[in-house]
């Protein structure tokens with residue numbers, strides 16, 4: 001018998017692997033990780049207690065319907081449980097959305113550069129990516145995105161604020177865009193960084209979804225709520241879409257630890273959002289510091305800043321690392337830097353200043 005490898009789907013050829021932000025090197029000179037848009041604060045004691053209690057039962061499968069969490073989310077956001085679906089992080093839910101809508105021959109539109117999982121999960125689904133360049137100001141070009149719709153378009157991601165640029169789209173332009181999208185195309189408002197927004201012109205996707213059956217909103221517990229390591233996110237969508245998400249979910253994908261910690265986080269929201277407020281203040285300090293140093297920085301509403309460094313990207317990232325912070329380079333394009341604890345932000349600002357003075 002000749003030896004052949006098992007047949008794999010041709011769609012997988014050439015898929016770029018997801019690159020996580022690098023951790024700070026153990027034992028090395030680097031002290032702070034600003035490369036994954038994580039929350040720098042440790043878990044709240046009350047949330048930790050709930051997770052530890054759940055850990056005592058991990059010989060059992062979790063509640064597959066995530067009943068407690070669904071009820072808590074329904075209460076918190078004023079939506080019916082039938083409009084909710086959970087998954088292993090919002091990236092898991094995004095993948096469920098693609099499985100539910102798109103396959104070979106279909107098209108998926110997203111801005112580029114945006115969240116790096118979009119091209120990967122689109123390619124896995126077998127659908128064709130239609131990336132639409134950001135404007136020169138690093139903002140979604142919603143007119144060009146609407147122009148890109150064809151009768152093969154099944155799903156459009158709008159990342160608001162956009163990862164990695166931190167830029168936002170405003171209410172009026174988003175409504176105008178949605179008016180142009182056929183009602184059988186799903187528009188996914190990815191609001192992973194929603195809680196960091198302070199610009200009143202940025203709409204809450206949940207207000208928009210209520211009157212638009214082709215809009216789904218993605219949210220996560222990974223960022224503002226600080227549960228990145230537990231992997232839990234959710235979508236709010238009208239019934240046919242939410243029901244399809246429950247069908248495409250990995251059975252028992254959200255652990256009981258994650259479910260209980262998410263419920264506890266919603267119940268401790270005031271405290272958690274207080275921490276978000278401190279990060280937003282740090283964001284302003286970092287942004288203003290960079291502008292004062294002479295950098296051009298797109299206004300950011302997320303927990304990170306973007307520096308379009310082009311060919312100097314790798315050198316800048318190396319300089320930051322030498323100074324004690326790991327940032328996220330996108331080779332040839334720019335560097336994304338997460339807002340961390342004040343000490344980390346100080347180190348970053350010093351490194352940026354030193355780099356600029358050498359230019």
Ligand SMILES: Cc1ncc(COP(=O)(O)O)c(C=O)c1O
Nearest residue numbers: 089090091115163192220222233
């Ligand atoms: C825009 C955006 N969406 C979704 C996610 C996924 O987050 P998670 O899967 O941890 O919920 C991220 C994470 O970086 C993100 O930046």
